[in-house]
Amino acid sequence: MKFGSVPVRPLIALAAVGATVLLGVPSAGKAPEMRLTGVASAPPGGAYWHTRELWKETSPRRLGSGSHRYWVEEPLVLERWSTPDGRSWVGSRRPGAYPKSAADREAWRRDGSPTKWTRTADGRPLSLSARPNKGSVGPERGVGAFVLAMQRLTYDELQRLPADPEGLKSWLTRATRVQPVKETAVDGFVTGALTDLLHEFPVPKEVRAAAYRALQTMPGVRVKGTAKDSVGRTGTVLSIDPPETPRKDDIVVRSKFIVDTGTMLMLAEDVKATIDGKPFLENTGTRTMLQVGWTDAGPAVPALP
Template sequence: MKFVTTPARSLIALGLGLATVGAMALPAAADTLNLRLTAATRSAAAPAQGAYWHTKLLRTATHPWQFGKGTNRYWLEEQRVFERWTSPDGKVWAGQRNLGVHPKSAADEEAWRRDGSPITWKRPVNGSTVSLSTEPDKGEVFPMKGQATFRLAEQRLSYEQLQRLPADAAGLKTWLEKAARAAKASDDIVDSYVTASLTTLLRDLPVPKEVRAAAYKLLPTMPGVRSLGTIKDSQGRTGEGLSIDHGQTRLKVGTIASTTKVIVDTDTMLMLADSLTTTINGKPFMNKNWTETTLQVGWTDDKPSVPALP
């Protein structure tokens, strides 16, 4: 394919995830993977296995502002469900629902009780008012505006082009490096560009399982990536963990460092969860710390709708 030249956007650590608590709706495991399969041997694009490629993620994050009065100060944890439906022609619908907030830890809960156990909070921030509640909101679902294509490494691809991506690690790396340079990424961020694209392939795009397997095989070989061995996600599911160190950035406000942790189901080659940890001058940067758990991922015929409560 001919690569489109676009300005490279700054790369920040990726966040990922969404599902129904309990069971994860993953496609059934395929036969033994053939990692030598190449794009050339897959000249015919595989048909979609449903009306939409669907992801449902549960994001958990600590609210950046502390609440309470006096010595009764506490942190609140927010949970939000995000869903995304993408049709084979590239049209996208998004859904989201705030599940409410609750004290982050046992110590926070004690302080919250001493504060009178409020169930709603309002706080002025930068000219607007932040409103929080322990109750879920009604949620929403809406079509996404923009060009109906799939986006990978700043390239806009059709479903057929996604199916023909290289399914071997070396070929996939070469393709992503060419895409990064076409997007005018400087030499010092090409590897970061490739790494970010590999995590995208492990959940967000309807690529063949062989391509996801190639992405998983390539990911541990990238700079800053190390294996964490077999670990469990927040749902108790077991997968292979990888840590991605994004390095440090020095800004006027201080030194920012971030790391992403991903957990991959190596049977389906799909991401179970990912989390972003960011610090500023060695202390947690609350706006950039979260965990996303994949609740559902795969093909579905169910039409886009407001996310249900877990």
């Protein structure tokens, strides 16, 4: 998918257990590597770097029958565990779809309050349920490293990333250019990597702070004051808009995310996509980072929120 003319990950694709999602990126196993030198920091405070996220996306097509048509929201709990040696596991679970708004809820009731759907309102097949599924958990295969800016890094190398904004941005820019990436796409990849450093990777807080400050210097990024996330936590809002005028038929993605500037961790993200000015629901949704940090609790099927 496109952020202006820059590839971005689709939200729903991240639910795939055991798959590495790198859109528009050459195989990580074949990437030339940039090594970091220096002394690594102290060992981690747990066995796994763990993230627990709640995704909410609107189904891309309306459901129902006749005049009783409505939109539903599809939540997804996604968890990931990574060890310092680069192994990782992903767990996912669907809590069950539900009508998106009060008006959708009324239309759903008029439609008989179904709890299972096999077709959209326009007759297209799908499989959707209002009931939670059993969920799953499994190892990610074929990775064995932390992949940042298309570079395979060890845990120790993550600890040695530059802890100043300009140095970090410079390193990520050079790392991105190691691959045959269009020059116009470099800033988009760097912006994405800086954002990922705020939650996805077990880096020191000083590196996250550098990523946060570097983000504010990237094209299309603006500070938008403060806001609360869906669970009531307050943080600083950053928005990311396309830095260039999109071409016809480009999928344009705009996002806002909330950062806790005390821990320098992302709290939540809101993503909206359009194509030719019209909503593109397949890339639109929100996520809340329910847990980010070290833990000794091993991989398991995610609990319901």
